[in-house]
Amino acid sequence: MSSPIHSPQGNWWIAGVSVLEKTWIRISVVWCLLLFASMIVWASYGKQNQAGPTYRVSTTEFMQKVQAFKKAGTQTEDGIIPADEHIYVAAARFSFDGFPVVLQAGKQYQVHMSSYDVQHGLSVRPEHALSKQMSLQLLPGYEWVLPMKFDEPGVYHVVCNEFCGVGHRTMHGSFIVRR
Amino acid sequence: MIKELFTNDYGPDGFRTCSVTGMRIDRTAENFVKVFGLTAVVALVVGGISAILVVLTRWEVVGLLGPADFYNWLSVHAWNLLIFWMVFMEVAILYVGGPMVLGRKLPAPKLAMVGYVLMLGAAIGINWALMTTSAPDHAPVLTSYAPLPSSEWFYLGAIVFILGTVIAALPFFAAIWQEKVENPNRSLPLVAFGAFITAIIAVEALLGGLITYIPTYMWRIGLLEHIDAAWYRQMYWIVGHGSQQINLAAMITVWYFLTHVVGGAEVVSEKVSRSAFILYLFFINMGAAHHLMADPALAASWKVWNTSYAAYGAVLASMIHAFAIPAGLEAGRRKRGAGKSLFGWLWSSPWSNPVFSAVIFSIILFGFMGGITGVLMGQMQLNLAWHNTWATVGHFHATVVLGTTMTFMGLVFFVIQTMFRKELIMAPLAKIQPWFYSGFMALTTLMMMYLGILYGIPRRHASVMNIPGTDFNFAAAEPLFVVFGIAALLAIAGGILFALISVGSLLFGNRLDPSTVFRPTHSWQGDGSPVHLQSMRGTFAFTLIFLAVFVIAYVLNWYLLSRLWEIG
Numbered sequence: 001m002s003s004p005i006h007s008p009q010g011n012w013w014i015a016g017v018s019v020l021e022k023t024w025i026r027i028s029v030v031w032c033l034l035l036f037a038s039m040i041v042w043a044s045y046g047k048q049n050q051a052g053p054t055y056r057v058s059t060t061e062f063m064q065k066v067q068a069f070k071k072a073g074t075q076t077e078d079g080i081i082p083a084d085e086h087i088y089v090a091a092a093r094f095s096f097d098g099f100p101v102v103l104q105a106g107k108q109y110q111v112h113m114s115s116y117d118v119q120h121g122l123s124v125r126p127e128h129a130l131s132k133q134m135s136l137q138l139l140p141g142y143e144w145v146l147p148m149k150f151d152e153p154g155v156y157h158v159v160c161n162e163f164c165g166v167g168h169r170t171m172h173g174s175f176i177v178r179r
Numbered sequence: 180m181i182k183e184l185f186t187n188d189y190g191p192d193g194f195r196t197c198s199v200t201g202m203r204i205d206r207t208a209e210n211f212v213k214v215f216g217l218t219a220v221v222a223l224v225v226g227g228i229s230a231i232l233v234v235l236t237r238w239e240v241v242g243l244l245g246p247a248d249f250y251n252w253l254s255v256h257a258w259n260l261l262i263f264w265m266v267f268m269e270v271a272i273l274y275v276g277g278p279m280v281l282g283r284k285l286p287a288p289k290l291a292m293v294g295y296v297l298m299l300g301a302a303i304g305i306n307w308a309l310m311t312t313s314a315p316d317h318a319p320v321l322t323s324y325a326p327l328p329s330s331e332w333f334y335l336g337a338i339v340f341i342l343g344t345v346i347a348a349l350p351f352f353a354a355i356w357q358e359k360v361e362n363p364n365r366s367l368p369l370v371a372f373g374a375f376i377t378a379i380i381a382v383e384a385l386l387g388g389l390i391t392y393i394p395t396y397m398w399r400i401g402l403l404e405h406i407d408a409a410w411y412r413q414m415y416w417i418v419g420h421g422s423q424q425i426n427l428a429a430m431i432t433v434w435y436f437l438t439h440v441v442g443g444a445e446v447v448s449e450k451v452s453r454s455a456f457i458l459y460l461f462f463i464n465m466g467a468a469h470h471l472m473a474d475p476a477l478a479a480s481w482k483v484w485n486t487s488y489a490a491y492g493a494v495l496a497s498m499i500h501a502f503a504i505p506a507g508l509e510a511g512r513r514k515r516g517a518g519k520s521l522f523g524w525l526w527s528s529p530w531s532n533p534v535f536s537a538v539i540f541s542i543i544l545f546g547f548m549g550g551i552t553g554v555l556m557g558q559m560q561l562n563l564a565w566h567n568t569w570a571t572v573g574h575f576h577a578t579v580v581l582g583t584t585m586t587f588m589g590l591v592f593f594v595i596q597t598m599f600r601k602e603l604i605m606a607p608l609a610k611i612q613p614w615f616y617s618g619f620m621a622l623t624t625l626m627m628m629y630l631g632i633l634y635g636i637p638r639r640h641a642s643v644m645n646i647p648g649t650d651f652n653f654a655a656a657e658p659l660f661v662v663f664g665i666a667a668l669l670a671i672a673g674g675i676l677f678a679l680i681s682v683g684s685l686l687f688g689n690r691l692d693p694s695t696v697f698r699p700t701h702s703w704q705g706d707g708s709p710v711h712l713q714s715m716r717g718t719f720a721f722t723l724i725f726l727a728v729f730v731i732a733y734v735l736n737w738y739l740l741s742r743l744w745e746i747g
């Protein structure tokens with residue numbers, strides 16, 4: 001009997017392996033390679049890749065960038081219309097700075113993101129379809145630049161989904177996407 | 180009464196022979212297994228009580244706690260169930276997989292005692308720090324992400340707990356060492372080998388913990404000026420995910436052990452199963468990278484490499500075990516004529532034994548719910564939709580609760596009967612406990628996954644139906660929250676049942692000869708034909724169903740992602 005609580009007898013390395021077990025291992029290897037390949041393929045052809053440059057930045061520097069962004073943009077009742085394709089948003093306990101921003105559908109923007117204090121999350125979804133959602137991590141000291149292009153007009157709500165203190169749940173911002 | 184729990188009929192050399200497994204058991208090793216196991220159950224109870232508070236807060240129809248209390252109790256829930264319940268059990272498992280399986284004395288029992296005292300002291304200290312956290316400190320939840328400061332006693336407790344665990348593991352390594360010195364040409368039994376791999380992974384994880392918590396503690400008490408958030412995340416996940424890899428490796432070792440002892444499973448290929456453990460040794464650490472997929476400061480190539488090519492060494496290992504363990508049960512039972520048809524070997528298994536049903540449900544639910552979701556969220560782009568949503572919490576409830584906790588509950592029932600030698604009280608309820616608990620817990624977990632992926636419900640929120648300062652809320656998800664709340668409360672009832680049966684049996688159970696409950700393993704004989712030539716077609720069918728579910732879930736997740744706006 002081959003028991004897991006006794007030392008195996010003889011040379012167990014050369015003992016036979018069931019045909020079905022070998023088949024399953026081959027299937028598994030192929031599946032793992034497919035999993036690997038899909039990420040590579042999506043990185044080239046897919047439209048959702050959280051890849052973009054990161055820069056070291058101090059809190060003061062990034063605060064100045066957000067202030068400059070707000071000043072250069074046009075203030076409206078709904079939010080800031082950015083002056084160019086660069087958007088600066090920051091999370092802080094317990095609010096977002098730079099939001100709400102008013103964007104044009106179908107136009108690509110460079111979203112610069114960071115935190116003024118601790119780790120935060122940037123979790124975004126359109127009001128009309130909660131299942132179309134995604135989340136990013138924001139870290140103090142790092143400015144992350146990700147291109148984004150919203151095709152569907154609507155209000156995209158932003159909440160913080162990294163625990164940042166007792167008031168964490170109250171953080172809210174929005175992208176307002178217009179035609 | 181307490182003394183009675185630690186008595187057994189040992190011979191003059193301090194050993195006894197277990198009537199079920201035939202193992203030669205050293206008195207000291209057995210007593211330490213009992214002490215660590217009992218402490219683990221206490222942590223399970225504390226974590227379970229906090230689960231009630233957490234569930235009744237997140238189910239906002241009740242909305243029990245305010246945010247500050249909620250985060251404190253969420254931290255208590257995390258540390259007791261993800262760390263203390265698991266790690267105390269795992270030290271017990273090392274002492275079973277090392278000295279007991281090898282029939283040796285527990286070396287250096289004083290170290291085991293020092294380790295235990297440090298772990299216990301740290302666990303009490305951390306619990307106290309978590310329950311009394313108040314401004315300017317913040318609840319650490321599990322991750323204590325710097326630079327959000329938590330109580331300095333919390334960081335100190337984490338350091339001491341890690342040191343205690345390393346010390347408690349030393350007697351296990353010494354037993355393996357002694358065995359290899361005395362019998363250099365004898366392979367370790369598979370269970371001892373699995374425990375050995377688990378212990379190495381554990382030491383790696385624990386060293387990562389010291390690298391994380393010592394500088395963080397120094398920062399907290401003012402000795403270091405600055406702590407970098409990205410550095411913290413990368414270091415923290417060595418222990419944060421590493422500790423869960425200990426759970427995985429320990430759980431799989433226990434699967435081999437209990438399917439054999441309770442169901443008559445055999446090892447269908449020593450080569451394949453051991454190679455899979457070796458794959459864990461080299462690749463499972465890479466799993467930690469999937470926590471950093473939505474982070475700045477890391478290149479896409481770093482993310483893809485670490486979560487794919489490298490981590491799939493471990494995914495492959497898990498898929499191999501997913502075949503090898505049920506196949507062992509199938510082949511072992513077929514050999515003795517237990518069930519001829521495709522699944523006859525399974526239906527004829529001892530389902531009324533809660534040790535058996537707990538292990539089988541754990542294998543199935545871990546694989547279908549925990550394993551698949553782990554791979555999904557570990558894909559760089561898919562992680563966008565999973566990161567920090569409640570679906571992530573669903574994933575690790577599938578691995579740690581449906582998988583490891585279910586397995587460890589089965590193991591506790593086994594230890595109560597074979598080591599404490601107590602009959603389980605409330606036998607009819609004990610029989611259904613694994614069915615009840617795993618059923619409702621699986622539903623709870625599924626709801627968390629749906630709520631996270633389909634509604635984007637964030638994790639670690641005291642309320643999502645009402646977000647102060649805005650009209651926006653997640654009220655559309657309310658119906659699923661109702662299912663979540665009811666299922667979670669019923670699952671907790673199943674957990675309470677486990678605690679009542681365990682503690683009640685220890686206190687009031689009749690003295691038991693375990694060979695009347697478990698069929699002694701030396702009677703697992705059969706026709707003597709080589710086990711790898713037995714049919715494994717039932718297992719193959721199961722694994723194909725598993726693969727089909729995997730593929731469907733995979734395609735659905737990419738479809739959901741493809742509907743998003745353009746990012747990157």
Ligand SMILES: [Cu+2]
Pocket residue numbers: 091092093119120121160161162163164168171
């Ligand atoms: Cu926040």
